[in-house]
Amino acid sequence: MISDSTRVALVTGANRGIGRAIARGLGKRGCHVYLGARDEGRGRAAERELRAEGLDVHFIRLDVTDEFSVTLAAKRIEEEVGRLDSLVNNAGIGGPPLPPSQTPIEQVRRTFETNVFGVITVTNTMMPLLRRSAAGRIVNVSSLLGSLRHAADRTDPTGVFPPGVFPAVLDYNTSKAALNAITVTYANELRDTGILVNAVSPGFVATDINDHRGVLTPEQGARIPVLLATLGDDGPTAAFLTEDGTPTGRRLEW
Template sequence: MNASTARKVAMITGANKGIGRAIAGQLAEQGMTVLLGARDPRRGEEAAAALRAAGGDAHALRLDVTDPATAQEAARWIEERFGRLDVLVNNAGITGSGQVAPQDAHDQVPSAAGLDMVRAVFETNVFGVITVTNAVLPLLRRSPAARIVNVSSHAGSLTLAGAPDGPFAALPPSAAYTPSKTALNALTVQYANELRKDGILVNAAAPGYVDTDSNNHTGHLTPAQGAAVVVRLATLGPDGPTAGFFSAEGPLPW
């Protein structure tokens, strides 16, 4: 262990670009040591180097959330270097439709969606969260005030998605991305229920429609704006909520 163990330690998956990188940057600005999980080690190190150049304490970790071996290796590295983990942000996710705007994702219409694509989305967006969370949970239990934030989407709200005149009424129905975020919300509640007695707060965050590669940069919010709600939930005090679903404006309906 080194002197930086006095800082809180946060790991963010999918952190080499977009919302994940913005989350890492904002947590670093608050004085945390940030661990940037990335499938591509080179891109992860480039992002970490940029944060270090800006004065942050940042380190890259090779982490593919669909590969349990990399999650276990990341957990071992964190244990050896820091002995604990204070914040986990499960940010890594895929749309399944490539770099297209939601209104163009017609390949996800339930009656026509390919099962391989649906499985791939759930593998990252849901099973990957379980893989990473369980790998580092022993380290989170060593923190006096651990926080887990799962990056979800407004689309994961059954209430919003099911409203005939709601915000998603004009978009093609989805058998992959949207249900994966609904499942992630349900998973968030179950982890929160299990870990409540340990003082670990677990919440889901909806960043909003952010300008990222995943939507071919059609979003109207910046990554920094989208990251703000995630960072707020990652830094909750002891009386903060758990088992909740939040946007920048406040609680969202399930």
């Protein structure tokens, strides 16, 4: 039985990269963590690794593009603990980076299935469980590349890209811009419920998605997502934060 004071968290795409680091970070904060992964073998391997560190982590099969698997995951969480306190929509894909005018429409559809429609599927399916939380938190793992303001100005306040340089990856950037809009839209629906909904750009993190060219470790990239997933009641909603080394992170422009 889970005590009322133990946070129950679900992280999607948590078998590797930033998602696994978020699951680890939440586990270290004493959460009961559901580690979402679409592949059982990869999910169980990550579960074993985090349990060996003494963390309360439980693999749950969840492909964000497969509604049935999302429904089954919600049913299991409902039966086992009856509520969800933190949902971290981390699973994401993108690329290969091609000039927008040469990007196949199939690539755009595929990316939107995961980064946009997958997030809506998971969020809506988990919402009844989140509404039962005393302090529900939704964290959407977005990207600086989804910011329309920074794209239009070609500015990167985090300093990864020099002034005047801003990657234009059609499927990825526009899916994260949609995710940002989704974040604000849910935040506004849920303002009176105590459920806080925020987006985060984890920074340029060395993972498979960028062939490990990133400069931050997954643990560093997980810091702000973990913070947002465990916000106090006085925390923000409809905010877009990134890592900048300060305790609460830096606000990005939408």
